[in-house]
């Protein structure tokens with residue numbers, strides 16, 4: 238399985254517009270973060286995109302990615318969905334509807350905000366055509382690939398993490414229910430939300446993410462949805478070696 242981190246930033250992106258802090262003015266390319274998203278090429282040849290943020294088109298072009306068979310949505314927030322219009326490129330490649338998955342609230346929000354993408358009119362190339370399937374905690378298949386949804390809390394809404402084989406991607410969460418933790422055993426790689434060092438009402442902090450790593454014992458862990466308060470190298474030195482700050486373009490072979 239191959240995983241590419243397309244984006245690793247919190248909703249503002251890094252650098253933050255107008256900010257002159259050490260991270261935002263850093264020349265280290267790992268401190269240039271676009272909005273959080275990942276692409277997975279599973280062992281049986283399925284290509285899955287997790288979220289379609291505002292920079293999705295640029296992220297896919299940057300990484301030379303040409304295939305997406307399905308999109309897994311973590312939740313409806315704009316930093317995870319605003320690139321939806323550019324999914325029409327994959328309708329063109331697939332020759333029809335693009336299957337997408339997410340929880341019920343995400344489906345309602347997407348249908349309200351992007352009604353044209355759900356119109357069901359014959360596809361002529363101008364707009365995306367989304368087929369949305371609601372998932373809860375039951376595993377489902379994309380092609381031959383089994384995907385396990387991971388229900389999570391994200392402040393006062395729900396969000397969904399996803400596990401594919403030994404890889405789990407849990408962005409935008411402030412807490413993992415115990416039933417979900419049972420689905421996160423024996424992981425090769427665990428990706429966790431970690432906004433900043435200090436607590437936050439809707440995201441894990443670095444200490445909370447590290448405590449989860451200690452509890453779940455994945456072989457490797459990566460922090461994503463990272464704000465500009467976390468400079469890449471100095472943060473890495475404090476949290477290693479099992480856990481690393483992810484960066485845009487980081488690729489895992491699992």
Ligand SMILES: [Zn+2]
Pocket residue numbers: 247248273314316317409462
């Ligand atoms: Zn987010």
Ligand SMILES: [Zn+2]
Pocket residue numbers: 252253256257258259260261262465466
């Ligand atoms: Zn900054």
Ligand SMILES: [Zn+2]
Pocket residue numbers: 312314391409
């Ligand atoms: Zn969010």
